[in-house]
Amino acid sequence: MDPREVLLSVENLHKTFPVYKGIFRREVARVFAVGGVSFDIYPQETVGIVGESGCGKSTLGKTIMRLYDADKGSVKFRGQDLGALKGAALREMRRHIQMIFQDPLNSLNARFTVSDVIKEPFDIHGMRASRAEMKERIQELLNTVGLHHRSANRYPHEFSGGQCQRIGIARALALRPSLLICDEPVSALDVSIQSQVINLLLRLQDELKLSYIFIAHDLTVVRHVSDRVIVMYLGEVVEYSTSEALYDSPYHPYTKALISAIPTISAEKTQRHPLVGEIPSPMQPPSGCRFHTRCPFAEKRCSAEKPELRVIDGDSQHVVACHFAEKLAGASS
């Protein structure tokens, strides 16, 4: 479907966390954080991942980065399996994948100056350069993210949230990666600052040919930056499509509910699909379709049989995990 080379391919990724209890630290349960997620990213493309808290979207990001080791499944970067890499080879690979975090201030070392923060990746990867060269590179990075060159000798606490996020982006760009994993990069920022950072990310994508995995709970922001969007619920993908198709004609009842729950400023109110209840515990995910406990259209089959992700509407890019997707689409539109 896409002639270009796949940059990163995630296949059937699973991640669970053990829960220990008692004096022998016996494993009593497992938290099913990510269950069977697959997707591909092409160069200069953005894949958005949305879902509510606890849906496993951050765990997914960290597992791709190999900050966590996956239980099952594989992550391939330019055809090479990241899970099989060790030591120097893993470090070398990590140069190409970098991460931006939610809390801009806490993700920067408070005792480092901005130039120390940006220099650290070079030190870690043993890319020594002369002082003058390094200074030039730092100035260039600061310039790229729209910070004043005099910022280099100041400390993170002297900057506002938006500026700290720019420093975090500069650090992530230091080694010229090809993929950035952005974990809620704008959630902690005010709206007017949020739009500045979004514009910066969009501009950098064009200039540096970056790919993004954009993880956020804000559906409008994700729609705005992404080419394709994955909707997750309790660790599983419920719907995956191009961002236009997903927002214009969602099939899964959860996606519909999420989109209709966004408070909007427009005068005409869209049809609401309010959800009852809250996300069940990921330690005991519901049987069958994990969404059936909150789904207004759930039937007997939903609690017994797990719906597989399947292509819908003849559009090979739009996949959804719901037994009744076609029927519901007809019913509510």
Next chain:
Amino acid sequence: MSEVILSVNELAVTFRGEGKKRLTAVDNVSFDLKRGGSLGIVGESGCGKSVTALSLMRLLPKPAGDIARGSIVLSDTEGNAVDLVKYPQKKLHKIRGKRVAMIFQDPSSSLNPVHKIGKQLMEVYKLHFPKMSYEQRHREAVDLLRRVDIPSPERRMLDFPHNLSGGMKQRVVIALALACKPEVLIADEPTTALDVTVQEQILSLIKGLQRETGMSLLLITHDVGVVAEMCDDVVVMYAGRVAEKGAIRDIIDNPQHPYTKGLLTSIPSLSSAPKARLSTIEGSVPSLYDMPQGCRFANRCDLAEQRCEQQPALGRLGDGRYVACHKVAHQVVREEAHGSS
């Protein structure tokens, strides 16, 4: 309906800064909350919206914060009015919780972690209605939990806050606030810590309760969308001052202040073109230590000119609509002159 229940006039709140310097966090803020109506205060962090809310409840941190000027007049249906700024500290418990109640952003820090939900609810009745019997208090508390749509309320009475999810905790906090049937509910970012689907539930709960009890709502939030869904009127604040206020639909459809315009256009919407550049407000909010003398938005405003170095007054634009901008006032005068000629 047009009767005003809470009227804030020229409120100024100062905080102790370095040395003897006082920092003005809220300056010359005025608004009216109509009886049974809902008013939103929107603005970004540091614009003074939460400080305004806290000063309405006289909850400013002492001795750092202080109401320097202005009045906060709470009126009842019989036409009696009290100024909360001058109200004696010792009698404030008659207002707080009873006539004006408040809910905060983080529900877990509003609840005591070592007491059961039931005990915390019944405590409100113990304080405000000392003559009530235990059984009656218990009954009222269960009833409250039922009213905020908490399933199996009798069992939840025996739960500790940590047993409940964020959305459920916020429901308990709302129940606590509603215990004494307040006339005014101040909600300071009530859904910011919650997921969208839960936010939707909590907002519709607040709306329903408001319809049911006829209380007035003052909603403080950074999310213009939430205000648009919930409120009739809105006050847009910037750097401690009112930038613009009026009916919500007027302001969204026809924003006048450059800041309101910037704020509304910088939000990505579900209909905007994907990957298009968003319009931004460059720069950032000025610091309290270094507040410009004139218009506080001037350093980020595209339209700023010489006269913006003077502070613009909040000018009336007709029918409850006020804007603090030199450029807009000018246009209006011209339009009026145009209309009369």
